Amino acid sequence: MSTLTLNAQPASMSLSENPFIGTLKPPANETEEERVQRARALQDAQKVSRQIDESLQETKRLLDRRKNGIRILLLGQAESGKSAVLKNFQLAFTPNQFRKERGVWKTVIQLNLLNSVKTILNVLTDNIDTQLNTPPPSPGSYSNSYNSSKIRRLHLGLSPLLSMETNLNKMLFTETSSGSPEISLPAGSKWKSKLGFPSVSRKSSSDEEPDRLTNSQNALISTFSKLLEASKEDISSLWKDEEVQRTLEEREVHLRDRPGFFLDDVDRIASSHYQPTDSDIVRGRVRTVGFEEYHLVSESAAMKGSEFYITDVSGMRSSRSSWVPFFDDAQAILFLVPLVFNQMLDEDPRVNRVEDSLTLWKEICANVLLANCNIIVFFNKMDILRRILASGAQVRKYVPSYGDTPNETASVAKYFKDRFKAYHKKLSPKPRTFISHETSAIDIRSTTALVVTVLDGITRANLEKSDMM
Numbered sequence: 001m002s003t004l005t006l007n008a009q010p011a012s013m014s015l016s017e018n019p020f021i022g023t024l025k026p027p028a029n030e031t032e033e034e035r036v037q038r039a040r041a042l043q044d045a046q047k048v049s050r051q052i053d054e055s056l057q058e059t060k061r062l063l064d065r066r067k068n069g070i071r072i073l074l075l076g077q078a079e080s081g082k083s084a085v086l087k088n089f090q091l092a093f094t095p096n097q098f099r100k101e102r103g104v105w106k107t108v109i110q111l112n113l114l115n116s117v118k119t120i121l122n123v124l125t126d127n128i129d130t131q132l133n134t135p136p137p138s139p140g141s142y143s144n145s146y147n148s149s150k151i152r153r154l155h156l157g158l159s160p161l162l163s164m165e166t167n168l169n170k171m172l173f174t175e176t177s178s179g180s181p182e183i184s185l186p187a188g189s190k191w192k193s194k195l196g197f198p199s200v201s202r203k204s205s206s207d208e209e210p211d212r213l214t215n216s217q218n219a220l221i222s223t224f225s226k227l228l229e230a231s232k233e234d235i236s237s238l239w240k241d242e243e244v245q246r247t248l249e250e251r252e253v254h255l256r257d258r259p260g261f262f263l264d265d266v267d268r269i270a271s272s273h274y275q276p277t278d279s280d281i282v283r284g285r286v287r288t289v290g291f292e293e294y295h296l297v298s299e300s301a302a303m304k305g306s307e308f309y310i311t312d313v314s315g316m317r318s319s320r321s322s323w324v325p326f327f328d329d330a331q332a333i334l335f336l337v338p339l340v341f342n343q344m345l346d347e348d349p350r351v352n353r354v355e356d357s358l359t360l361w362k363e364i365c366a367n368v369l370l371a372n373c374n375i376i377v378f379f380n381k382m383d384i385l386r387r388i389l390a391s392g393a394q395v396r397k398y399v400p401s402y403g404d405t406p407n408e409t410a411s412v413a414k415y416f417k418d419r420f421k422a423y424h425k426k427l428s429p430k431p432r433t434f435i436s437h438e439t440s441a442i443d444i445r446s447t448t449a450l451v452v453t454v455l456d457g458i459t460r461a462n463l464e465k466s467d468m469m
């Protein structure tokens with residue numbers, strides 16, 4: 001083994017030629033004070049050098065550790081359910097850590113609830129505006145129980161809550177350029193530490209640690225919760241009102257199919273003592289902005305100590321170009337496709353969601369950087385698909401090529417699965433197996449069981465790959 005000697009000096013170089021000797025030698029007429037200063041500076045420099053070495057070693061250790069863990073990338077359009085699937089991974093493998101953050105979700109879920117109330121009020125107001133501008137089709141056909149004065153009264157009653165909601169959103173979350181009324185997660189989960197929940201070791205597009213909330217900000221959160229509780233009856237009767245339900249139906253506003261729907265649980269959630277359940281947390285909606293890597297060290301007995309790195313990204317169209325740097329590192333991709341064939345993208349209401357997923361899928365399949373990557377498709381939101389079909393919506397109206405295939409869940413799922421599978425075969429740079437699952441990510445019992453099986457499959461596939469190398 002060859003050893004490096006620090007004094008090594010080319011034989012051809014004389015001492016007087018060595019350019020470093022002059023700088024390292026103490027000055028000839030150095031005073032005692034200068035000598036002490038020089039010694040101190042040398043000590044400081046050695047300390048910095050040691051710190052750099054330690055940090056390099058730590059980085060290497062983390063990189064080695066990462067290399068031995070399973071690295072998964074979650075992809076799919078916005079609202080496809082990536083963060084919901086991530087929460088199922090957390091529930092399955094790190095339930096204790098997951099539950100420690102329960103308190104953070106209370107405010108998020110209460111804000112989600114209020115967001116649905118705002119949607120209803122907007123629809124009712126809009127409806128009344130339309131009625132005022134069009135004569136009734138038959139006398140008395142506009143006997144709306146939510147007439148303009150009733151809505152005005154409701155608005156008035158809820159206005160302190162609504163204005164507080166605006167302030168809370170500004171205080172806790174990021175505003176998106178999409179202009180969406182949804183709350184957005186600032187890049188990285190550091191927002192959780194704002195609420196007093198230290199984030200576990202993660203890497204994200206923003207590693208800035210936010211300031212903790214001040215007492216007055218915490219008081220605002222608590223007042224919001226109390227005000228929501230005081231408005232519980234109003235919200236409940238608004239949601240249960242038949243006229244309201246009919247108007248929402250006429251306007252094709254299907255709140256149950258939208259993200260962050262909690263109106264069926266208003267009695268439980270609009271309470272200042274409310275504690276979110278696991279299922280509530282998975283249903284809670286916060287739009288992801290940027291990306292975040294979660295490092296999970298399994299707590300479960302079967303896989304204790306196994307490590308996974310799961311990267312969750314924003315699915316907005318404008319964010320997709322920032323996915324590419326993660327392709328190189330990912331061992332498996334979970335690609336989420338919500339089969340909501342009658343819904344359009346938020347960011348471009350002319351684009352059908354399933355068509356957008358297909359376009360994205362083709363790009364992912366054909367990408368050479370992902371040629372060796374396992375890709376697993378989750379056909380998600382199956383519960384919503386069932387509801388959409390039960391409401392009588394015809395697939396062929398939105399996807400003409402569906403033709404006369406039966407308009408029922410199994411046929412619809414098979415039709416889309418076959419299309420995704422065909423592109424996978426045609427566009428993959430190398431042959432690979434098509435793997436897919438039908439999921440409802442809010443069904444935590446079946447999804448936590450599924451992610452355990454999926455992870456097992458990914459681990460085996462990687463072992464086989466490394467055996468072959």
Ligand SMILES: Nc1nc2c(ncn2[C@@H]2O[C@H](COP(=O)(O)OP(=O)(O)OP(=O)(O)O)[C@@H](O)[C@H]2O)c(=O)[nH]1
Nearest residue numbers: 079080081082083084259260283288315381440441
């Ligand atoms: N009903 C139903 N809701 C779901 C399902 N999967 C996810 N959701 C809900 O849909 C909403 C959007 O899911 P997210 O996981 O936040 O979506 P995302 O893909 O992370 O979206 P971005 O962060 O915007 O890219 C959340 O409120 C979820 O709870 C599902 O299978 N069924």
Ligand SMILES: [Mg+2]
Nearest residue numbers: 082083287288
């Ligand atoms: Mg997300």
